[in-house]
Amino acid sequence: MSRPLPPLNALRAFEAAARLGSISRAADELHVTHGAVSRHIRTLEEALGAPLFEREGRGIAPTAAGLRLREAAGDAFTTLQTAWAGLRRDGRPAALVLGCPGSLLARWVIPRLERLAVALPELKLHLSAQESGFDAALPGLDAALLLGESPLPSEWQIHVLGPERIGPVLSPRHPRYAALREAPPAALLEQPLLHTASRPQAWPRWFAAHSLAPDAWRPGTGFDHLTYLLEAAAAGLGVAIAPQELVQADLDSGRLIAPWGFAATGGEWALCTLRGNDDPRIRALAGWLRHELGGSGD
Missing domain, CATH: 3.40.190.290 (D-Maltodextrin-Binding Protein; domain 2)
Structure with a gap:
């Protein structure tokens, strides 16, 4: 049975915004526009049927659902980065x-x-x-x-x-x-x-x-x-x-x-x-x- 996942780019944009507390800073880190990050986050919220962020002063803060997804996405990307680095070392x-x-x-x-x-x-x-x-x-x-x-x-x-x-x-x-x-x-x-x-x-x-x-x-x-x-x-x-x-x-x-x-x-x-x-x-x-x-x- 397939287990569909959200688009990887959307998860990457969400994780960066949640970690940095800013859509603009996430856009700078990922070398994309502010609008692109916003669209990725909106795609996830529509698929989930719940908001992932709420306004907090001049920044954003994850909701309860956003906190759960931030933790899972952060761990997943760390695991992927570690595995990729190891594979590159092993390949040389x-x-x-x-x-x-x-x-x-x-x-x-x-x-x-x-x-x-x-x-x-x-x-x-x-x-x-x-x-x-x-x-x-x-x-x-x-x-x-x-x-x-x-x-x-x-x-x-x-x-x-x-x-x-x-x-x-x-x-x-x-x-x-x-x-x-x-x-x-x-x-x-x-x-x-x-x-x-x-x-x-x-x-x-x-x-x-x-x-x-x-x-x-x-x-x-x-x-x-x-x-x-x-x-x-x-x-x-x-x-x-x-x-x-x-x-x-x-x-x-x-x-x-x-x-x-x-x-x-x-x-x-x-x-x-x-x-x-x-x-x-x-x-x-x-x-x-x-x-x-x-x-x-x-």
């Missing part, structure tokens, strides 16, 4: 949560976000800095962007983006800048070298790549984070070692130089997800990252 894909080391986030990802937005306008990211490494289960993350070396966790699906290359960098403010910029790699055997606790093998591997004894390097000041390491190098406090992509902006500006170039470590830039995660946004993001790094393949 959640942001892709991407974890990456803080130094990589600050020095490489963030400066490229504008380009990413142009290339993949539908991709919404939530970026999460990870300073203590990644749990194999990637809790709370959809994907992880990292510079890593094998073996990576077997639970991961790996999108290889390109090889990692590292090299020593120093600032024109370094006290031995003039001599070191023209010196062979062996000159670094005599220098205390800045390093990070997170990459203890960076210097030994670079030394080995240049036919120098890997254990002959002299540790200087150590830092927890690459960002601090590079700020110390820029201040002229020593020679640091870093991935090429993370110092390229400093090299381009002349803030740092890399007299001895960069060498492959055997590590890779990689976008990692749990196996079985077939989210197409991840493959699209991997393709864009690979292009930014100048890599190819998967």
Whole structure:
């Protein structure tokens, strides 16, 4: 059995007038004329056979019937608004949560976000800095962007983006800048070298790549984070070692130089997800990252 209801527009006009105590204010809120609101209310009163408002000073006040209808209409419109907002949220894909080391986030990802937005306008990211490494289960993350070396966790699906290359960098403010910029790699055997606790093998591997004894390097000041390491190098406090992509902006500006170039470590830039995660946004993001790094393949 059908249960006919009054026109929705008429109920909306009535609810606004009852809530605001004014036909004129209801018309302003609904962006219609005063006459349109009055006609909607009159339609309801004629269908009901009873008045819904009475005059009160310069305004209007609902009658007993109007109070009952105002309460029911107000609850109904609130329920509809809440449901509609929830449906709109559910219809939008959640942001892709991407974890990456803080130094990589600050020095490489963030400066490229504008380009990413142009290339993949539908991709919404939530970026999460990870300073203590990644749990194999990637809790709370959809994907992880990292510079890593094998073996990576077997639970991961790996999108290889390109090889990692590292090299020593120093600032024109370094006290031995003039001599070191023209010196062979062996000159670094005599220098205390800045390093990070997170990459203890960076210097030994670079030394080995240049036919120098890997254990002959002299540790200087150590830092927890690459960002601090590079700020110390820029201040002229020593020679640091870093991935090429993370110092390229400093090299381009002349803030740092890399007299001895960069060498492959055997590590890779990689976008990692749990196996079985077939989210197409991840493959699209991997393709864009690979292009930014100048890599190819998967």
